[in-house]
Amino acid sequence: MNFWLLLVIKVVVILGVVLPAALVVIYIELKVPARMQSRIGPYFAGGKYGWAQPLADGLKFLQKEDLVPDAADSSVYKLAPYVVLMGTVGTFVIIPFGPDLVARDLDLGIFYLLAISSLSTLGVLMAGWSSGNKYSLIGGLRAAAQLIAYELPLVLAVVGVAIQAQTLSLNGIVDAQASWEWFGSSPEWLNIVPPYLILQIVGFVIFATASLAELSRIPFDMPIAESELTMGYLTEYSGLRFTMFFLGEYAGMVSLAAVASTLFLGGYWLPWVGDDVLNVLGPGVLLTKVLLLSFIFIWLRWTFPRLREDQLQTMAWKWLIPASLANILATGLLKVVF
Amino acid sequence: MTQLDPRVAMHLSDAAVSVELETPDMTLNIGPQHPSTHGVLRLVARVDGERVEAVEPVIGYMHRGYEKLAEVRTYAQTIALVNRIDWVSGFANEIPFVIAVEKLMDVEAPERAQYIRMILTEMARISSHLIFMSSYPLELGAATPLMHAFRERERILELIEGVTGGRFHPNFNRVGGVKPAAGGGSATKKLIQDLPAGFLQQARDAMDKVLTVCDDLDDLVTGNEVFQARTIGVGVVPRDKALEYGLSGPNLRASGVGFDLRKAEHILPYDGIDFEIPTGENGDCFDRYIVRLAEIRQAARIIQQAVDRIPSGPLQAKVPRVLKVPPGQAYVRAENPKGEMGYYIVSEGGRVPYRVKIRSASFSNLSILPWILENQLIPDLVAIMGSLDFVLGDVDR
Amino acid sequence: MANARPNTFPFRGLAKGLKVTLKTLFKRPVTVHYPLEKEVPVPRARGVIALDTEACTVCMLCARECPDWCIYIEGHKEMMPPAKEGGRARARATLDRFDIDYALCMYCGICVEVCPFDALFWSPDHEYSEYGIDGMLHDMDRLTDWLATVPEPPPLEA
Ligand code: SF4
Ligand code: SF4
Numbered sequence: 001m002n003f004w005l006l007l008v009i010k011v012v013v014i015l016g017v018v019l020p021a022a023l024v025v026i027y028i029e030l031k032v033p034a035r036m037q038s039r040i041g042p043y044f045a046g047g048k049y050g051w052a053q054p055l056a057d058g059l060k061f062l063q064k065e066d067l068v069p070d071a072a073d074s075s076v077y078k079l080a081p082y083v084v085l086m087g088t089v090g091t092f093v094i095i096p097f098g099p100d101l102v103a104r105d106l107d108l109g110i111f112y113l114l115a116i117s118s119l120s121t122l123g124v125l126m127a128g129w130s131s132g133n134k135y136s137l138i139g140g141l142r143a144a145a146q147l148i149a150y151e152l153p154l155v156l157a158v159v160g161v162a163i164q165a166q167t168l169s170l171n172g173i174v175d176a177q178a179s180w181e182w183f184g185s186s187p188e189w190l191n192i193v194p195p196y197l198i199l200q201i202v203g204f205v206i207f208a209t210a211s212l213a214e215l216s217r218i219p220f221d222m223p224i225a226e227s228e229l230t231m232g233y234l235t236e237y238s239g240l241r242f243t244m245f246f247l248g249e250y251a252g253m254v255s256l257a258a259v260a261s262t263l264f265l266g267g268y269w270l271p272w273v274g275d276d277v278l279n280v281l282g283p284g285v286l287l288t289k290v291l292l293l294s295f296i297f298i299w300l301r302w303t304f305p306r307l308r309e310d311q312l313q314t315m316a317w318k319w320l321i322p323a324s325l326a327n328i329l330a331t332g333l334l335k336v337v338f
Numbered sequence: 339m340t341q342l343d344p345r346v347a348m349h350l351s352d353a354a355v356s357v358e359l360e361t362p363d364m365t366l367n368i369g370p371q372h373p374s375t376h377g378v379l380r381l382v383a384r385v386d387g388e389r390v391e392a393v394e395p396v397i398g399y400m401h402r403g404y405e406k407l408a409e410v411r412t413y414a415q416t417i418a419l420v421n422r423i424d425w426v427s428g429f430a431n432e433i434p435f436v437i438a439v440e441k442l443m444d445v446e447a448p449e450r451a452q453y454i455r456m457i458l459t460e461m462a463r464i465s466s467h468l469i470f471m472s473s474y475p476l477e478l479g480a481a482t483p484l485m486h487a488f489r490e491r492e493r494i495l496e497l498i499e500g501v502t503g504g505r506f507h508p509n510f511n512r513v514g515g516v517k518p519a520a521g522g523g524s525a526t527k528k529l530i531q532d533l534p535a536g537f538l539q540q541a542r543d544a545m546d547k548v549l550t551v552c553d554d555l556d557d558l559v560t561g562n563e564v565f566q567a568r569t570i571g572v573g574v575v576p577r578d579k580a581l582e583y584g585l586s587g588p589n590l591r592a593s594g595v596g597f598d599l600r601k602a603e604h605i606l607p608y609d610g611i612d613f614e615i616p617t618g619e620n621g622d623c624f625d626r627y628i629v630r631l632a633e634i635r636q637a638a639r640i641i642q643q644a645v646d647r648i649p650s651g652p653l654q655a656k657v658p659r660v661l662k663v664p665p666g667q668a669y670v671r672a673e674n675p676k677g678e679m680g681y682y683i684v685s686e687g688g689r690v691p692y693r694v695k696i697r698s699a700s701f702s703n704l705s706i707l708p709w710i711l712e713n714q715l716i717p718d719l720v721a722i723m724g725s726l727d728f729v730l731g732d733v734d735r
Numbered sequence: 736m737a738n739a740r741p742n743t744f745p746f747r748g749l750a751k752g753l754k755v756t757l758k759t760l761f762k763r764p765v766t767v768h769y770p771l772e773k774e775v776p777v778p779r780a781r782g783v784i785a786l787d788t789e790a791c792t793v794c795m796l797c798a799r800e801c802p803d804w805c806i807y808i809e810g811h812k813e814m815m816p817p818a819k820e821g822g823r824a825r826a827r828a829t830l831d832r833f834d835i836d837y838a839l840c841m842y843c844g845i846c847v848e849v850c851p852f853d854a855l856f857w858s859p860d861h862e863y864s865e866y867g868i869d870g871m872l873h874d875m876d877r878l879t880d881w882l883a884t885v886p887e888p889p890p891l892e893a
Contacts, residue, residue, distance in 0.1 A: 036756040037485030038765045134366055138388065138716070218479050219564050227374040227477040228720045303752045305564045306479030308717045309388065415802040418843035482756055489765050496777065503779040503857065509843045517848070533892040534779070558755045561748030
C-alpha cells in the first residue's frame with residue numbers, strides 16, 4: 001500500500017483510539033470520585049448518567065477566551081500544550097493492540113517509549129517558563145525536578161522486564177509473557193495471571209509509583225498543587241489550550257496505563273486463545289486492563305493527600321532507585337541461575 | 339599574559355560561579371485571591387526558590403466595620419450582625435455578646451434557654467471543626483474527606499436551621515434568653531418558639547453519625563502516612579511562643595496548654611457536664627488537627643449529655659420590650675470554635691451601645707504567622723496556615 | 736490521646752483510607768438531583784417573607800427596625816364608613832407600597848418578629864433567584880403571593 005496512505009490511516013486510528021479512551025477516563029474521573037464522596041456526579045449531559053459530560057466540558061472550553069498574558073513568551077506559551085499532547089499520543093505508535101495490530105513494532109520499542117514520554121514534561125516546563133507567572137514558574141520547575149527524579153526508577157523498573165523478556169520490542173515482551181515461561185520451567189496452571197505481574201511485582205509497583213509521579217497526579221501532583229500554586233503551570237491557560245493540557249493529562253494516563261498493562265499485565269494477551277482471535281479481541285482486552293489501571297490511579301488520587309517536593313525526591317532517590325536496582329540484580333541472577 | 343596566583347584564580351572562578359548561580363529573591367504575592375488563604379488574606383512572601391524567607395500578612399480586605407456598625411444599631415439588630423463575624427460558627431458568636439448585654443442589664447437567661455444555647459454552641463463547634471476537617475486535608479491535596487465531613491455537617495446545619503430558622507446566621511439569641519415568639523401579633527402571640535418536636539432525638543442520632551464520620555476521618559486522614567509526613571513536626575509552636583502570641587482555642591491547646599473557657603468560666607452550664615479538654619504535646623500541625631478531631635468527639639459527648647438533662651421551663655427572662663441598657667461596661671468572653679472570642683461593651687444608657695470592641699480569635703491566632711512561616715517551604719506554608727484554622731471574617735471583622 | 740501517631744504496620748494507613756473510599760463508592764449518594772428532586776426545607780427556614788396586606792396597619796415598625804433598612808413602605812389613611820349606623824367614620828391605613836429588597840435583606844427575621852399585627856411571615860421557599868439585581872425587589876403583590884407557601888408552625892418539643 002501507499003506509504004502515506006498507510007500513515008494517515010494509522011494516525012487516524014491511533015487518535016481514534018486514544019482520544020475516546022481519554023474521554024472515557026475523564027468520565028470515570030468525574031463519576032467514580034463523586035460516588036466515593038457520596039455525591040451523584042454529572043447527570044445532565046447526554047441524558048442518562050451524564051455520559052456526555054466530558055464532551056460538554058470540551059465544548060465549554062472551546063467557547064472560552066484564549067488568553068495570552070502580556071508577560072508571556074507568546075510563541076512558547078502557545079506551543080506548549082501541543083508538545084504535551086504529542087508526547088503522550090506518541091507512545092501509542094508502539095503499543096500493540098493485538099499480535100498484528102501495532103502501528104510500528106520497533107525493535108528498540110522501550111527506548112522510544114521512554115524517550116517520547118518525557119517529551120511531555122518538556123511541554124510542561126515550556127508552559128511554566130513562558131507563562132510569565134511566578135506560580136507557573138515554580139510549577140514548571142517542580143515538574144522538571146520531578147522528571148529527573150522519576151524517570152530513573154521508571155527506566156530501571158522497565159529494565160527488569162527487558163531482562164526477563166530478553167527483548168526491547170513491546171510485541172516481544174507480550175509474546176514472552178504469553179509463552180508461559182517461569183525462569184525456564186513452565187508450570188502451566190500458573191498462567192492465568194499475566195506472568196510479569198508476579199515475576200516483576202517489585203518492578204510493577206515501582207513503575208506504577210513512578211508513572212503517578214510522571215503524570216503528576218496525587219500523591220505526586222506538586223507541579224499543579226492548586227492549594228499551593230493555584231494551578232501550577234496551568235494557571236494562565238484557558239480555553240482551547242487548557243483543553244489540550246487537560247486532554248493531554250488523561251491521554252497520558254491512558255498511555256502510561258497501556259504501557260504498564262503491556263509490560264506487566266500481558267497487554268492484549270489472553271490465555272488459551274489463538275492469535276486470530278486475539279487480533280479481534282486484543283484491543284478490547286488491552287482497553288479493559290487500561291481502564292482497570294486508570295481506576296486504580298483515580299482511586300489513589302481521591303484518597304490520598306499530596307507529598308512535599310523534598311519528600312518526593314527522598315522517596316525517589318532513597319527508596320525507589322535502590323529498590324529497582326536490587327530488582328534488576330535479582331532478575332539477572334535468577335535468569336542466569338535457571 | 340600575566341600569571342595569576344593559583345589561589346587568586348581559584349577565588350575568581352569561585353566568584354564567577356556564584357555570580358552565575360545567584361538566584362535573587364522573588365517576591366511572591368500569595369492572595370488576596372488564592373485557594374489556600376480561606377478568603378481574602380494576602381501574604382507578601384519573600385521566597386528563595388521554594389523557601390519562604392519572610393512573610394508579611396496583609397489583612398483588611400474583608401473589613402466590614404462591625405464595631406462601628408454596632409454603634410448605630412440597637413442591641414437586637416447587633417445580634418443579627420455579630421453572627422456574621424465568624425460565619426462558620428455563627429451561633430457561637432452571639433453568645434458572648436448577649437451575655438455581655440445581660441450582664442449590663444443584670445438579667446439571667448432561664449435554664450432551659452441556657453441549655454439550648456449550649457447545645458447549639460456545641461453544634462456550631464462541630465460544624466466549624468468539620469469544616470476544618472474538610473478544608474485542611476484539601477489543602478494538603480486530599481479532596482475526599484471534604485465531602486465526608488460536609489455530609490455530616492449538613493445534618494448539623496439542618497438541626498440548627500430546624501430550631502433557629504437560619505443555617506449559618508441563626509440570630510436566635512435574645513437578651514434574656516432565646517427567641518421567644520415566631521412573631522408578635524394577635525393570633526400567634528402565644529406561639530412560643532421552643533425546640534421543634536423530635537429535635538432531641540434527631541440530635542442524638544446526628545451525634546452518632548458524627549462519631550462515625552470521625553472514625554472514617556481517622557481512617558482516611560489521621561492514619562494516612564502521607565498526611566502524617568506532611569504534618570508531623572511541621573510548624574511547631576512551642577508552649578511559650580503560643581502564649582506569647584496570644585493564641586487561643588485548639589491552637590493553644592495543641593501546644594500543650596489545657597486552657598479552655600468552658601472549664602475556666604461558666605457562662606453556660608458546662609459545669610454539670612462531663613467532658614475532657616484534649617491537648618496536644620508537640621504543637622505541630624498534626625497536633626492541631628488531632629486536637630480538633632478530639633474536640634468534635636467531646637462536643638458530641640456534651641450534646642448527648644445535654645439533650646438528656648435539658649430542663650423544661652420558660653425561654654425568656656423578663657426584659658422590657660424596648661431594650662434600654664443602663665450605663666456601664668462589660669467584657670464577656672467565650673470559648674468559640676476558633677478560640678477566645680469576647681465583646682467589650684460600653685453603654686451610656688439607651689437603645690444603642692456607645693462602643694463595642696470585638697476580640698476575635700482568628701485575629702490573634704493569625705498574629706503568629708510571620709514568626710511561624712519564617713524559613714518554611716511553600717508547601718509547608720500552606721499546611722501551617724491551614725492548621726491555624728482562621729476565618730477571614732473573624733480576622734477583619 | 737486517642738489515635739497515637741505511628742502506624743504499627745507500614746502503609747496500613749494508606750490501605751485503610753482506600754477501604755473507606757471503596758466502601759463509600761458502593762453506598763447510595765446523599766445528594767439529590769436538584770432541579771428534578773428537591774429537598775424539603777424545615778418549616779422554620781427563613782426563605783422569603785410573606786405579607787398579609789389585610790393585617791398590616793402601616794405602623795412602620797418593621798421598616799424602622801430592619802438593620803439595613805430594606806423595607807419600603809408608603810401608605811395613606813382612608814376613611815371608611817362607620818361600622819355602626821350613626822357612628823364616627825373610621826380611619827383605616829392602607830398600603831400604597833410595601834417593597835422588600837431581597838438584594839439587601841440579610842434574612843435576620845427582625846421585621847417578622849417586631850410586627851405587632853401578624854402581617855409578616857417567613858416562608859421556606861427560596862427559589863426566587865433573578866438575572867438582575869432589580870428583580871430582587873419584591874413588591875406588594877409578589878410578597879402577598881408568598882403567603883400561600885407559609886407552612887403550619889411545627890409541633891414543639893414538650
Ligand atoms: S429579614 Fe431583616 S434584613 Fe430582611 S427585611 Fe426583615 S428586618 Fe430587614
Ligand atoms: S410592622 Fe407589620 S403592621 Fe407594621 S408596617 Fe410592618 S408589616 Fe405592617
